[in-house]
Amino acid sequence: MMATGQELVDGYLQRLATATADLPPDVRDDLLTDMRTHLLEAQERAASDVEVRAALDRLGSPEAIAAEARGPVDPGGAGPWTAPPPAGGTGWTAPPPAAGTGWTAPPPAAGTGWTAPRPRERTTSSLGYDATALLTLLFAGAVLGLLAGIVGWLGGWIVGVGLVWASRTWTGGEKALATLVWPGGYLLPMILGLSGSQVCTSGSEVTVVDELLDGTIETYVQPGTAIAEQCTGFALPVWLGIPLLVVLVAAPIAVAWLLLRRGDARRAAEREA
Amino acid sequence: MEPGGDSNRTLTQLRRGALPHCVLAVLADGERYGFELIGVLAEARGLAISEGTIYPLLSRLRREGLVETSWQESDSGPPRRYYRLTSEGERALANFREDWQGYRDAVDELLGTGGRG
Numbered sequence: 001m002m003a004t005g006q007e008l009v010d011g012y013l014q015r016l017a018t019a020t021a022d023l024p025p026d027v028r029d030d031l032l033t034d035m036r037t038h039l040l041e042a043q044e045r046a047a048s049d050v051e052v053r054a055a056l057d058r059l060g061s062p063e064a065i066a067a068e069a070r071g072p073v074d075p076g077g078a079g080p081w082t083a084p085p086p087a088g089g090t091g092w093t094a095p096p097p098a099a100g101t102g103w104t105a106p107p108p109a110a111g112t113g114w115t116a117p118r119p120r121e122r123t124t125s126s127l128g129y130d131a132t133a134l135l136t137l138l139f140a141g142a143v144l145g146l147l148a149g150i151v152g153w154l155g156g157w158i159v160g161v162g163l164v165w166a167s168r169t170w171t172g173g174e175k176a177l178a179t180l181v182w183p184g185g186y187l188l189p190m191i192l193g194l195s196g197s198q199v200c201t202s203g204s205e206v207t208v209v210d211e212l213l214d215g216t217i218e219t220y221v222q223p224g225t226a227i228a229e230q231c232t233g234f235a236l237p238v239w240l241g242i243p244l245l246v247v248l249v250a251a252p253i254a255v256a257w258l259l260l261r262r263g264d265a266r267r268a269a270e271r272e273a
Numbered sequence: 274m275e276p277g278g279d280s281n282r283t284l285t286q287l288r289r290g291a292l293p294h295c296v297l298a299v300l301a302d303g304e305r306y307g308f309e310l311i312g313v314l315a316e317a318r319g320l321a322i323s324e325g326t327i328y329p330l331l332s333r334l335r336r337e338g339l340v341e342t343s344w345q346e347s348d349s350g351p352p353r354r355y356y357r358l359t360s361e362g363e364r365a366l367a368n369f370r371e372d373w374q375g376y377r378d379a380v381d382e383l384l385g386t387g388g389r390g
Contacts, residue, residue, distance in 0.1 A: 027332065033354075034307055034328040040351045041308040058315070059325035069329035271336070 005052030009039050016062035125167045130263045133163035134256040169263040181255045294369040306353035
């Protein structure tokens, strides 16, 4: 038995959805909406399933439409949705430190399987990549530090720095800012707290992690004093230590937010170009 | 280029190259929704369009700022996405008209095909 017009249309749209699975979501959604609307119009006007079939024939194969959507055949216009080439050439590779933590470095933006016919050099990385890089920079060291001590903590932070520097979105100055405002994750508070004391180090680190995960600054007073108590040698006075630590917690987040916003603006500008 | 080879291929490339501006030209007469626009283009048989590829093309023209779109309800059937020229699109069309005439005249003269017009 022959398929009904509706079945033909559904099957066609299904094929198109499959054929365009590698396109950027906004481009793909746009195209699928257009085609669905077109076919609704066609069905409305068709007197029979045969006419629906003819309308589908005139549209051409879903694969050909997907190819057209991937970019014009003429050179120079692969379009703003060109997939970024894998982040190579930075000389940076990220073995996830402290195995067994369950955390793995996000792969460099490759492996989506989709490649533009003529990739044009673009100047930004995706929002997803940038957000991953910043979150890693902010939190990976803290999380890994909890699980694997100082090695995990340093390794996590280094991975974050690497991801940030591998992004195309930011300028060297902005990357330096992201790196320096959080030098070594909580290295600075540690150094300020006491040089070289492991007990003090892990103590401050854990409390800072708690602080970050809780997301509240007020609760810092207790852990803050706890740090001071754990450090047997020299300790900052509370009146100086607490404001300092609050700044140290807030500043990196502010920087990350700033970089994310700038990246957004740049991506928007690039889309319009 | 293989002049002795596939003239179909050449024609296909020419059609592809001119199609965006044909779309702009249709929209210069007033806004159209996709289905309607494709109907007009399909009537020009020499263009030999593959209807479905018009939508990716329209999407590109929109990203390039040459056309803009708006959804409008229709009396019968689903809402329609209307396309209309932007001022940038009008400029691009005017430029292409000029370029095309120069190109067409040159080719006609060399091929000896200019007599009919």
